[in-house]
Amino acid sequence: MSAEISVLTKNQEMVLDTLNQAKGPMSAYAILDELRREGFRAPPQVYRALDKLMQGGLVHRLESLNAFVACSHGACHKAGLVAFAICDKCGAVSEFSDEAVTKSLTNWISKNQFRNTKTTIEIRGDCPQCAAA
Amino acid sequence: MSAEISVLTKNQEMVLDTLNQAKGPMSAYAILDELRREGFRAPPQVYRALDKLMQGGLVHRLESLNAFVACSHGACHKAGLVAFAICDKCGAVSEFSDEAVTKSLTNWISKNQFRNTKTTIEIRGDCPQCAAA
DNA sequence: TTGCTAACGTTATATTATAACGTTAAGTGG
DNA sequence: CCACTTAACGTTATAATATAACGTTAGCAA
Numbered sequence: 105m106s107a108e109i110s111v112l113t114k115n116q117e118m119v120l121d122t123l124n125q126a127k128g129p130m131s132a133y134a135i136l137d138e139l140r141r142e143g144f145r146a147p148p149q150v151y152r153a154l155d156k157l158m159q160g161g162l163v164h165r166l167e168s169l170n171a172f173v174a175c176s177h178g179a180c181h182k183a184g185l186v187a188f189a190i191c192d193k194c195g196a197v198s199e200f201s202d203e204a205v206t207k208s209l210t211n212w213i214s215k216n217q218f219r220n221t222k223t224t225i226e227i228r229g230d231c232p233q234c235a236a237a
Numbered sequence: 238m239s240a241e242i243s244v245l246t247k248n249q250e251m252v253l254d255t256l257n258q259a260k261g262p263m264s265a266y267a268i269l270d271e272l273r274r275e276g277f278r279a280p281p282q283v284y285r286a287l288d289k290l291m292q293g294g295l296v297h298r299l300e301s302l303n304a305f306v307a308c309s310h311g312a313c314h315k316a317g318l319v320a321f322a323i324c325d326k327c328g329a330v331s332e333f334s335d336e337a338v339t340k341s342l343t344n345w346i347s348k349n350q351f352r353n354t355k356t357t358i359e360i361r362g363d364c365p366q367c368a369a370a
Numbered sequence: 371t372t373g374c375t376a377a378c379g380t381t382a383t384a385t386t387a388t389a390a391c392g393t394t395a396a397g398t399g400g
Numbered sequence: 401c402c403a404c405t406t407a408a409c410g411t412t413a414t415a416a417t418a419t420a421a422c423g424t425t426a427g428c429a430a
Contacts, residue, residue: 113408132386146411151387156408167300168357170386170417187342189351202345208337209320213360216331218322219368224301224359227346235352246377266416279380284418289377303386303417 112157118142119153120162120174128195129171166190166197168226173197185209187225193234245290251275252286253295253307261328262304299323299330301359306330318342320358326367 112120122138123130130138136150144150154172157163161180164173166188173188176199180186184206189198205225213220229235245253255271256263263271269283277283287305290296294313297306299321306321309332313319317339322331338358346353362368 115409147387148389149410152408167359168355187345189346189349192354198349200345202341204341205338205345208335208341209358209360212320212333212335212338213322213362216322217365217368218360219363220360221325221362222301223361224357225342226300226357227342227351227353228355228357230352230354232350235350248378264417280418281420282379285377 113153115144115149116153116156118144119150120157123163123172123174126174129166129169129173129190129197131171135172164188164199166226167224168228173199175199185223185225187227189227189229189231191231191234192228193230193237196231198231246286248277248282249286249289251277252283253290256296256305256307259307262299262302262306262323262330264304268305297321297332299359300357301361306332308332318356318358320360322360322362322364324364324367325361326363326370329364331364 118139119135122135132147132150132154135154136144136147139150154163154165158165158172162175162178164175164180164186165171166173169190184201184203186199186201187205189200191197209223209225210220251272252268255268265280265283265287268287269277269280272283287296287298291298291305295308295311297308297313297319298304299306302323317334317336319332319334320338322333324330342356342358343353
């Protein structure tokens with residue numbers, strides 16, 4: 105059905121590991137720089153791995169940041185739409201999937217007969233900790 | 238209170254006109270190319286105007302496209318969060334503001350004590366016409 | 371006028387992403 | 401095992417998007 109990844113290639117694994125070890129989102133070039141020591145040489149190596157990982161739901165792209173994060177759920181098999189709260193102060197990203205949000209948005213989509221393939225929901229601002237400070 | 242634009246400068250007006258006359262979203266460089274005949278020479282002229290127009294709610298940025306559209310409501314004083322449905326086939330963009338979506342998302346935000354400054358909601362897929370074809 | 375600020379024009383450069391090419395490696399059916 | 405097909409790879413080059421930094425100009429107010 106949906107595009108699963110059966111086994112990760114070496115490059116895909118290295119990119120995924122890098123994102124998993126990262127504290128926050130990373131740009132493709134930041135990933136590349138990390139992986140130069142492992143032999144990576146050029147952007148396409150990173151972008152190709154990212155594409156596959158995103159297809160498999162293992163990695164998400166943050167559109168408003170042009171950056172990437174590992175899926176917090178390991179692989180994203182959540183029923184609903186995935187959303188992100190991004191703190192502009194500390195850079196923390198919370199991935200969440202809220203039933204009410206999913207319902208209201210899918211409701212709009214079906215009411216308007218739109219055939220949805222991808223949804224981007226990103227909240228930018230200050231996380232509770234940074235908002236308090 | 239919120240950052241309004243009192244009067245548009247010449248550059249801002251030209252950029253806004255260009256977007257208003259466009260059938261769909263435009264990249265900053267597409268705008269620049271349009272406006273070269275009017276004397277524009279370099280990207281910062283476009284980006285600076287876009288920044289101001291976005292501050293005033295006259296223009297929106299489509300994060301998933303790295304492109305810009307004029308606000309469909311003239312200036313965006315809608316109560317709720319603004320969202321976009323983007324057709325990947327024909328390029329059409331529908332700006333909308335749905336009460337249920339706004340409520341569910343602001344609800345998540347307040348429940349999670351997030352201080353929201355900007356929200357991105359973009360639905361990619363096929364519009365009704367293109368989905369039918 | 372003087373001083374202040376926002377906007378401007380310009381050059382240069384940073385950052386993000388992909389095209390295109392030939393090569394290697396990993397299945398698959400015979 | 402071999403021939404074939406396809407996905408992934410490495411590499412070079414370049415495209416597309418965005419901003420830093422500088423000095424200048426224009427609008428406005430004391």
